[in-house]
Amino acid sequence: MKSSQSFFDEFDYYITPSELIEFNYCKRFTYYMKCLNVPQFEENRFKVQKGKEIHSKKENENKQYLRKKLGVIDKKINVDLYSEKYKIKGIVDEVLTLSDNTMAPLDYKFAKFDDVLYKTYKNQMLMYSIMIEEMYNCKVNKCFLVYTRSSNLIKEFNVEDTVYFH
Template sequence: MPPGGSEPSAEVRLPRRHRANSPRRARVAARTPARPRQRLDLLPPLLPPRLPVLARTRPGLRPGAPRRRREAAHPVTAALPETSDEQTWLPVTRVLEHAFCPRYTYYEEVLRIPQRQEIRYKVLEGRKVHARRERTNRGYKRKRLGVIEKLEDVALSSETLRLYGRIDEALRLADGTAAPLDYKFSPMPDKPRDYVVHQATAYALLLEETWGLPVRAAYVYYLREPRGHHRIETTPRRRASTRKLIRAMRSVREQACLPEPTRHRSRCRDCSFRTICPQ
C-alpha cells in the first residue's frame, strides 16, 4: 500500500513507452483493440517486372531491322521489305555512314553497336526546323524546281540493290522526271560532301526503280541556310561509284572484317565510335 493511503484502483498496465503519458491517452489506448497481424500470404501478388524492349521484340527480328509497314494509298509509294529478308537488306543511311567511314558498317552491322542518342536529337531538331521553314516559305521549291507533285516521307526500296529507306520528299517534275529531296540540319558547305553525294545518288536509284521515272538529279536542302541547297547530278560515273560502295558495305558485313578507317582523320572527332575505334 502506498504511503497516504487507500487501495489503488485496478488500472490497465500499459507498455513501458506509454507509462509517462497523460491519463487521457492511457484511457484511449485501453479502449483501442490491438490490430491483428497482417498475414503475408493474404497480400496480393506483386506485378511482374517490366520486360526490356529486346525481350518484347518478335522472334527473328533484330532491333533496327526493316518492319512490314502499311502500304500508302498513293500508287507510287513502295512498301518496305519483308522481315524474312532482313539479313540481305540494308538501309540507305548505311550508304552515307560507310562513305563517311567504312568502320561504321562494321560497328553497326557486325557488332550491332548503336550510335549515340544525340544523333537522334539532331534528326528531330532538323524536322522541327523543316516544319517552320515550310510554313514560312511554302511554294518556293515548287516554283524554282518546276514541281507538279510532291510527296513527303516516302518509303522506297530496291530489289536490285537490296536497299530500303524513306526520303523526306519525292518530287515529280514538269519535264517528266522525278527527284529525291533530302533535308540536312548541318551547315551548308561550299560543295556537297562525298558521303552526301553517295546518299543522294542512292536515293535517286531507289526512286527511279520505285516510280519507274528517270531521275537526273537529287536535291539536298540545308535547313540552317535560307534557301540553301545543292543540286547533285546523278551521272553514270556517280551511279557506278555508289554501286561499288554498296558492294563494299555487303563485303564488310558478310566477311565480318574490320576495314581500314577513313583517310580524312578530321572526321574522327565527330565519330560516334571514336572511344572504341583503334583508328
C-alpha cells in the same frame, strides 16, 4: 505458329544510304553495329537530334507547298524507298515530280553549305535516285539538298555529273 517465332524479313538485310556512308568512312562502324549490336547512342548527339526535329517540323508544315521555281508539280513527303535489284532501302524527305515528267529526291540537311557538295551527300542522293527510278519507273535527272543552317539554301546537282552504278 507460336508468337515467339518470328518471320524472316528480307528488308532487314537491305542496306541504307547511311550504312553505306558509315561503311565507306570506317568499316568498323558496320561491324560494331551489325555484328556486335553496339548502339550509336544517337539520342546523345545534339546535331542528330536537331536534324530529326527539323525533319519532323518540315514534314508537318507546308504540306501543300510546291517549289514552282524548281518545276515541281507534285511531291510526296517522308517516302519509304527500296530497290529489290540492289538490295537497298531508305527514307527520303521528299520525292518531287517535276514538270519535265521526271522525278527528283529532296533531302534536308542540318548543315551549313560551305561551297562543297560532299561525296557522302551525293552518294546518299544517288541511292535515293536509283530507288525512285525502280519504284516509280520514272527517270531521275536531278537531286536537291536543302541546307537548313544556310537559310534553307537549295543546291541542285545532276545525276549524270556523278558516278552512278546503275
